[in-house]
Amino acid sequence: MKKLIAIALSILLCFSLFACGKSDTSDTPTENTVNSETNDKADSQDAITRPVNAGKFVDLSENYTVALKNDGTVFSTGVSSLSYVFTGEWTDIVAVSAGAHHIVALKSDGTVVATGLNNEGQCNVKYWTDIKEIRAVGNKTYGVKLDGTVLKAIANTDYTEYAVNGFENIDRLCDGGFAISEDDKAYMLNNNSGPVETNVRNIAYNNYAVVLLKKDGTVSAYSDPDNKFSNEISKWSDITDVATGYLYTVGVRSDGTVLAAGQNTDGQCDVSEWTDIVDVSCGRDFTVGLKADGTVVATGFNGYGQCNVSEWSDIVAIFTDSLRTIGLKADGTLVATGLNNDQQCNVSTWKDIKIR
Numbered sequence: 001m002k003k004l005i006a007i008a009l010s011i012l013l014c015f016s017l018f019a020c021g022k023s024d025t026s027d028t029p030t031e032n033t034v035n036s037e038t039n040d041k042a043d044s045q046d047a048i049t050r051p052v053n054a055g056k057f058v059d060l061s062e063n064y065t066v067a068l069k070n071d072g073t074v075f076s077t078g079v080s081s082l083s084y085v086f087t088g089e090w091t092d093i094v095a096v097s098a099g100a101h102h103i104v105a106l107k108s109d110g111t112v113v114a115t116g117l118n119n120e121g122q123c124n125v126k127y128w129t130d131i132k133e134i135r136a137v138g139n140k141t142y143g144v145k146l147d148g149t150v151l152k153a154i155a156n157t158d159y160t161e162y163a164v165n166g167f168e169n170i171d172r173l174c175d176g177g178f179a180i181s182e183d184d185k186a187y188m189l190n191n192n193s194g195p196v197e198t199n200v201r202n203i204a205y206n207n208y209a210v211v212l213l214k215k216d217g218t219v220s221a222y223s224d225p226d227n228k229f230s231n232e233i234s235k236w237s238d239i240t241d242v243a244t245g246y247l248y249t250v251g252v253r254s255d256g257t258v259l260a261a262g263q264n265t266d267g268q269c270d271v272s273e274w275t276d277i278v279d280v281s282c283g284r285d286f287t288v289g290l291k292a293d294g295t296v297v298a299t300g301f302n303g304y305g306q307c308n309v310s311e312w313s314d315i316v317a318i319f320t321d322s323l324r325t326i327g328l329k330a331d332g333t334l335v336a337t338g339l340n341n342d343q344q345c346n347v348s349t350w351k352d353i354k355i356r
Helices: 002-020 038-044
Strands: 058-060 065-068 074-077 093-098 102-107 112-116 131-137 140-145 150-152 170-174 178-181 186-188 200-206 209-214 219-223 239-245 248-253 258-262 277-282 286-291 296-300 315-321 324-329 334-338
Touching: 058 093, 058 315, 058 324, 065 093, 065 334, 074 093, 074 102, 102 131, 102 140, 112 140, 131 170, 140 170, 170 200, 178 200, 200 239, 209 239, 209 248, 219 248, 239 286, 248 277, 277 315, 286 315, 286 324
Parallel strands: 093 131, 239 277
Antiparallel strands: 058 065, 065 074, 093 102, 102 112, 131 140, 140 150, 170 178, 178 186, 200 209, 209 219, 239 248, 248 258, 277 286, 286 296, 315 324, 324 334
16 A cells, blocks of 8 residues: 555656646646647646647757657758758757748757758857757847846857847746746846836747736737737737737637637637637747647648647647648648758658657
8 A cells, every 4th residue: 555655646746746847837838829838728728748849849940840759859850952951960959949941959968959041140058058948039049048148149259159248037938038027027138228017928929929928818019010019919818828920919818718819810719619728839921739638629720731630639739830831730740831941851750759
């Protein structure tokens, strides 16, 4: 009997460690939505087991798909003409991030490796140490050190660590060059004039808008150039996840229903009948939702088949870029649909992808 009790306690401890180990999901949802409280939402709806920090294990850019394997090696595909992007010899990797024309990875010892175009010094990370998080943003690379300071890879600094002044307690990085501090303040890394907002859980970003999800479940637009959705989303409450596309924003409520506001020319905001949603992701003009049972729904522009997800199952995380959708399955494989002009969707043979 004592042995059975010990086993039961061990199982409970493992579940507790998974729940507490989500550095950017315990209070903060993710990305490309960034990032996503997916475990908490899934647990509340008796969902399939959700991955911890899936955004660190699979990442997309317009040109690439990159995924981390359980053994610490990396798969990558895309822009076949750029032969200088090569991840095949990397080992001991714990997180990956894809930029416009480069890929960055964090190693288990806190060092960083990078491959790809280096025209702006974005791959000059060879001598970085004590890094806890990385993010490739366009043609830039950022890293957060264990002490909360921020590094940026720039030209002519291969042998030094270039610190971004004014940031000393950063907890995690978000898409678009944003970051959230340990005290839940949101910052723009290219502007150290102070926080742009406080009590922030997560930041949803694309090239057209920046949306802030606050810890109290409300939402605000930091950037909405054409004022397409700012007023509407300011009325939202009880939101657990947000994503933003071209001139529109989508939010998941704690009950699994979905709200949308903004431009709806292709039906990208037609989400009012969705239920049991645990995660959302937006492309340019389409929206994808992950249901608690591991199936996926999509609406909006489907010119490249990016919304053809109705037959997917056992999905634990979803990812989008402008014209592509990728799903991570519970068995560690990937499914993909959408634009494949540079082989970005050639992931069908990938196996053993890390999900936690």
